[in-house]
Amino acid sequence: MAYPFRSIENKWQSFWATNRTFSPNFPSTKPKYYVLDMFPYPSGAGLHVGHPLGYIASDVVARFKRHKGFNVLHPQGYDSFGLPAEQYAIQTGQHPAKTTETNINRYREQLDRIGFSFDWSREFRTSDPSYYRWTQWIFMQLFNAWYDAKVDQAKPIDELIDHLSQHGSKNLDADCDENTPSLAAHQWNALSNDEQQTHLLHYRMTYLAESEVNWCPQLGTVLANDEVVNGVSERGGYAVERKKMTQWIMRISCYAERLLKGLDGIDWPEPLKEMQRNWIGRSVGATVRFQVSSHDAEIEVFTTRPDTLFGVTFMTLAPEHALVDMITTDEQRNMVNRYVEQSANRSERDRMSDVKNITGVFTGAYAIHPLSGEKVPIWIGDYVLAGYGTGAVMAVPCGDQRDFEFAKHFDIPITNIFADLDISNAAHVEKGETRIANSDFLNGLTVAEATQTAIDYLEKIGSGKAKIQYRLRDAVFSRQRYWGEPIPVYFKNGIPHLIPEHCLPLTLPQVEKYLPTETGDPPLGNATEWAWHEADEKVISVDLIDNKEVFPLELNTMPGWAGSSWYFNRYMDPKNQNEFVQKDKLDYWGMVDLYIGGSEHATGHLLYSRFWQKVLFDLGYVPVDEYAQKLVNQGMILGESAFIYRKTGTQTYLSAGLIQGQNVEPIHVDVAYVDANNVVSHEELHNWRPEFGEATFELEDGQLIAKREVEKMSKSKYNVVNPDDICDQYGADTLRMYELFLGPIEQAKPWNTAGISGVYGFLNKFWRLFHENEQFSVSDQPPSSGMLKSLHATIEKVTHDIDQFSLNTAVSAFMICVNELTAAKCNHRAILKPLTVLLAPFAPHICEELWEKLGHTPSLSNEPYPIADPMHLKETQITYPISFNGKMRFTLDLDAEATKDEIEQAALADERTAQYLDGKTIRKVIVVPGKIVNIVCG
């Protein structure tokens, strides 16, 4: 008879909800602990068993910390702006808010069944105006900030304005656009207001600029770099092209160094940190300026190898480089134009898949080498990317493999500047102890020495300077979508202005259609009325736009990552109408102590959120500049798909064992219709897909056998396991423990429904141990020392495992303990009480029930966690393996208190030792107290 998990789980879930058991206190004198999950995007498909894994792990820690006396903040909410709801709206006309609402309700139902200890009173949605008004507010703070590189800090824009009006751009070290003009104070003061505003855009942390963006025509929007994977959109896999557009951009690049450094102080998985480091892509080198011969122009390049300057035999510009048109000679113009056009028409993907082909064209122009004064030809090649560095390189064929191949292909001379090295077949790329030759004043120096000497010289003659280059680009922030946060900006004479702060939120307007307008404006262009809050809600009709009193609003919306870049702060004070978060709450809750989520967000959410946090920190709004002390990436739970095989071109389906030598294609079968022995149920197959009724099946032993294969869990692969079904069949406590038991949290692992019986059996066993004929029954006898030892060993192991985040082994420890208790028929009250608390983080429902039956007042959630008593763990005897030359021969039971010498003597005195030695001499005896005795002889 199974334990009544259904009634138990219902009872305690409603108890927790009614009593708000898991709401933390504020203020509180207790130490705080903040456990956070990456909040979900509520998709239409609902949850599968893979989704809750991270939530279960964080819930164990949250409950554990409550027992340990912490005031625990463990919230949950929804990242509810996003593409799928919008795509659905485009197809069906249903407002995304409605789709989202439905999906959230479904998510909530599913989550509630698993018994999480979330404080639901703090729930919010990023698509709710009461939340996104603060996302808009943060946008305003970014707009009103600039980056002072002198002190490495973002500052209010007013300070910059003061500086400009007093000193102009003199003594100003700001992170700004490359092409920002320098102004004297009087020039600045002479500018009209609009001109000043335009000028300030060069400095603002979020700015409007025309730039090359990743445009995805199918999605009808631009994408950030991290949303483009292998030249196609991450979502949908559509082609992406480069396009010049005026967009809102976030100046994340000025934080490159701090984002990099900050990684050292936080406990995040090393691979993830590595991904962020690569993404930021710091490289140390120098910029060098080459004068263009007979033109009034310079080409600036970035190089990591200033030591190889004398090896430069040509230069290469990206086809998009601004100087191409100017410097191309008339003879070369046709070829150059054709080449530029060609590369422009090639999609990102073509260009990438075609890396091996060397293409390029000579411009006819020459540059003057800044050191040697020689003329070097200027070429164009699409191996040089417009988006990195300056979009131009100095080519050193002897020291760079691509330059080398380019030179060989076009027959450009190669100068060898390395002493005693053969470079006839390949470039010499390693740095090492190589000495430089053929390089005037660099001759005889090592690479490192030459690098420094060359930079010093360049700086002296004013032709270059040391520079650290980052791969990290500023992030495009505009999306041509409907379902996102409106950007709180209006345009006056084409100049962007923030709407007044007291008018927030600027509410997402209703539209007839979710597609771009006929004039090509984003979907918000379809809106005829906008609402914003100014005392009472005020509606602005688009008809009233006269550009005198009423101005047009920004029609782009924010990207998906906006709302998720600061939400961890909002949980501290989710209902606050006056501030984004109250300061003393920020001070109390501080950093997230444990953050759990997938590693797929490495270069997206996890980078942008660190960026925003740093800006908010600089501006004095948050007390810490990193927001998550420890991050754990939970691995994916994979599905075990099932396949049967269709003979190609027929309606004949084969059992998996019969496909040898046949021409077949695998067909997914829903895993629900396949049993543990991989037998497919015919009946259900017919009900599922009527067309199988007309098919013929070739069977093995009268059965249709499916082949299993591990794949990502997804609806289209028919391998989804719904947690609801598991809760129905086995209960939430079993689901929780089984998900943890599957393997280490960080690892990807397949879901195997067959294995669940082990955990289910464990909980039943635990229940039965304290029940007789369905009646609760505990013994009041004192437990034996053996049982106490078992209990305390488990306490020690489980506590240690939770600290180490090794939850799968903690589950095993419970199983061992219950097996031992069962074998000894030990159902003592003194054992059950601590065990109930110990197990509560893992299987909270059953534990609450037993706790109540023990006569305690629910809930047990703040009951102190048991502590292992070393008294009970003490060994009286220890079994020592006695080994000879590392090979074990026999064991010896010795007093646990025995000293090293006593152990050694006992081992040597044993007659079996004498037998084994048999005349051999003892060379050494190694004794490790509590572990082993090894006798080395020979």
Add this chain to the structure above:
RNA sequence: GCUCGAGUGGUGGAAUUGGUAGACACGUUGGACUUAAAAUCCAAUGACCAUUGCGGUCGUGCGGGUUCAAGUCCCGCCUCGAGUACCA
């Protein structure tokens, strides 16, 4: 190509960080209970040899090395996974 990470029974995975490899669980086999099944309980389960002995030999991807002792440390490979890619 580069950068990380990982290779342990039929399977998922343990191993206090150099100290009796294979915990725990699934699966499999046998047994008990049952008219039968389910459920439950007990036993066996790395391989090979011996099982009329207690045992022995080999075993953590492959090849070397250090050590009394290596899954664990070092050197050289192989395979798989993840990330990234003309980054100057």
